[in-house]
Each structure stands twice: as C-alpha cells, then as structure tokens.
Amino acid sequence: MQGELKWVNKLSGTRLLIIGGTSGIGFGVAEASVEHGVSSLILSSSSKNRLKEAIHKIKKSYPDSTTDITTYQCDLSNESKLSQNVQDLFSKVGIIDHIVFTAGDAPTLKPFAEVDFESIQQTGMVRFFAPLLVARYGYKNLSPSPKSSIILTSGVSSEKPIPGWTVTSSYLSGLHGMMRGLAFDLKPIRVNLVVPGGVDTEMWNILDPQSRATVIEELERQTTTGQIGTVESVVEAYLYCMKDYNLTGSTISTNGGRLLI
Template sequence: MICTHSYGKANEAESHSRIEIIDDEEIMPDQVKWINKLKGARVLVIGGTSGLGFGVAEASVEHGVSKLIISSSSQKRLDDAVSKLKNSYPSSSTEITAYQCDLADESKLSQNVQDLFSKVGELDHIIFTAGDAPLLTPFVDSNFESIKQAGMVRFFAPLLVGRYGYKNLVASPASSIVLTSGASSEKPIPGWTATSSYLSGLHGMMRGMAFDLKPIRVNLVIPGGVDTEMWNILDQESRESVVEELKRQTTTGRVGTVQNIAEAYLYCMKDRNVTGSTINTNGGRFLV
C-alpha cells in the first residue's frame, strides 16, 4: 500500500514535499534545505583557540563543514584547541588543521598574514575574532606607541586579512568574511578613546571591503560584554566586579555567552543575502 501526504503549503511555490509509505515500512526522506547550509564548507577562524572563535569553530564542526582551520599566535593553544575539538566530536568527518600566525608584531604582520593564506588553500568563509588585552592606560596618559599597538590585532590585522585573504575565497555570494568589533564602537567607555577609535573604524572597513571584494560578502559582528577567558587576566574579585557591571549595562540582566553570540557568525555565513551589515548582539546594552 502506498500513501502519499503533502505538507508545507506556505512554500508550495518553492518546494512540494512528499512522504511515501510503502507497505507501512519505507518512508521517503524529508527535504533538507535549512539545516545543511554550511555542510561541506571550508572555514578559517582566526582567533579560533578560545572565546568566541573557539565557539564558532565548534559550531562549524557541528554544522558539518568539510574543512576547519583555526589560527592563533600560540602553537600550544592551537594544539590544545585541535585536541579538544577532535575529542568533542570523535565521529565528525571534518578535517581540522591549525596554523600559527602572530598578528601583534608590527614588523612582521603583513608577511605573517600572507604566509597564513599561502597555507590554508581555497576557502568559503573567513571569520576574524582575534583580539588581545585592551589598552588599559587611560587615554590622557597614553602615548603614540601604545595607541598604535592597541590597533595592531584589532584593526590592522583584519584589514590585511581582507587584503590578502580574499584571493583564497571562492568569488561568489556564498563566500564571506566576518569581522568583529565591540559595543564601545557605538557607545563610549570612559578612557577607551584609542581602543574605541579602532573598533569604530571596523564599521567603515567592513563596508569598504563589501564593495571592493564583491561578490564576496563582508559583515561585522558587534558583541556586547561576553563572559570568556579574556577576563581571566583579572583577579577573581575584579573579574566578578566586571561581570556584575556588564550585567547592569543590559536589559536582560545577563552577560553574553559564547553559545549565544556565536550564532551571529553562523548567520553571517549562512545568509547569502547579507553583506555590508552590522549584527549587534549585546543584551540590550544600547538601550540602557
């Protein structure tokens, strides 16, 4: 006996799905057009050993990418991250590799970025989440050298990643670059003028790249406060104080988590119609 059922009337113009039951046993597979958008993709996550970058790396494996490459300045962190990913997903067929790349050394920055892209091969997505400790010296006490260094990883590195990395991307709207800024690019923090200047500059960088590198898509994720390993540089009391202050700056009463904010990067990779856009995920910080 064969019974056929149709469903999904709202999308009949695009897809007419059928389930066939043969002798009450065999069922035709459901359509799959939503959850496999990253299946088979090749993704490079720069800054992929911790925090948001590692979260995006995990999510990429779970979404079935064929190749995941992570990059960081520390070989030990790379080794640990690769081991953790492979242990967490023992049945995954994703090829996971890692390459060291120091983005903080001004004298070697350009060459280091070029060397990285000479190794990674053809890509579909480049995710940039790399960062370092913010310039903690108050702006009025800072000097030119410290101001310049504050932008080495945050600003100059992603600029060069776009400059050299686009050649590794398939020239298609299916390909993307996703950069990372911060909430202080739009809502100032006292004493952070230098750091905020670079974070604000990423808005213009992203839009310029979206034009200059088309049809490749370029977007910018702007997280608010995120509870990551970055805050481990503080003692426990100071860390708790920072977290409590970040909570007060939201309407949700919570600090962002990697598990939530990583979704913004997945969206930027999946939606082949989004480019030149900023994606805010900050718990309502701009409302407070």
C-alpha cells in the same frame, strides 16, 4: 524517511578559516562549524600550544566528526612582520569559503592624556591593521561568489563610549567603515561585522574570582536582559552571517540591550 535538510546543512561541505579560533567566541564558532558539518576547519592563532589544545578539545567533544581540522600559527601583533605573516598564512590555507576574524589582545587601558603614538599604533595592530590585511590578501582564497564571506569582529564601545577606551574604541569604530568599504570593493564576496557586548569568556579568568564576579555583575547591570552574553548565544550571529547569502555590508549587534541603557 527524512527529507532534505536544506536549512541546517547550508554549511555542510564548506571550508572555514577562523583567525583567533582557539578561545572565546572564535572557539565557539569552531565548535559550531563542526556541528554544522564543515568539511574543513582551519584555525589560526599566535600560540602553537593553544592551537594544539583547541584541536584536542574539539576532537574530544566531537569524536565522530569527519571535519578535517588544520592549524597554522600566525603572529598578528608584530608590526614589522604583520604583512608577511598574513601573506604566509594565506599561501597555506588553499581555497576557502569563509573567513572569520575574532583575534584580539588585551587592551592597554590608560588615561588618554598618558598615551603616546607608539601605544596608539600597537593598540590597532591586531584589532584594525590585521583584519584589513587579512581581507587584502585573503579574498583571493575565497571563491568569487555570494556564498563566500568575510566576518569581522568589533565591540560595543564602537557604538557607545566607555571611559578610558578612546584609543581602542577608535579602532573598533573604524571597523564599521572598513567592513562597508570591503563589502563594496570585494563584491560579490560578502563582508559583514559582528559587534558583541560583554561576553562571558575565559578572558575574564585573568582576574581573581571576586574581581571577576564584580566585572560580570557590572556588565549585567548594563543590559536590559539582566545577563551577560554567552559564547553559545553570540556564535549564532557568525553562523547567520555565513548562511545568509543576501547579507553584506551589515552590522550584527548582539549586546543584551547595552545600547539602550
């Protein structure tokens, strides 16, 4: 007779909201959460079509799953509507156990001498201001318990500079301070930050095959593992953040040794 599965079932029956859950790491977290038996999975994205595609892919991959999947469209890139859009989202999702924020947009990379204040503001809209507002309004939807958590996402350039990324890296670095402040202000709710290095996702498909291969090869050279990260590997960091009720105010770096090179 099979014994009680107290380790692998820690997410069973929970309700999870993933903001940016239709592709890349966010979609990987969505798939993993279904495998771990969450009772309710809520996906949010700015694209209605991508939300439909995400549901179709999950249901096709897990036809026997009993997880209830709901989607809500939410645009995080519009400064004038950002606060209201976030409030509207949380007026719909109900009580949840975890919020995972993986949303992002393509960075505007231009020489620092050419950036203006407007572009600086826009660069931080999805990466910085949106997660701060998500925490501001979303914590009320979380049960006030160490079993509840908010997981933010930064990037390796927050810890190691990359030429041309000054503006983007400024916001990514700011997420470290944001996470620690939130972990204190929102206690006993836990708040943590995942910092991935290069990860092989469909984001790189915007490049032609040769350029994509060149980028991947360069990212691999910048690791000690000799390989770029995969969604399947990096998702484990998010699962850990949700399942360790003693983890808060912490940064989980998953970068293949990028900080050692």
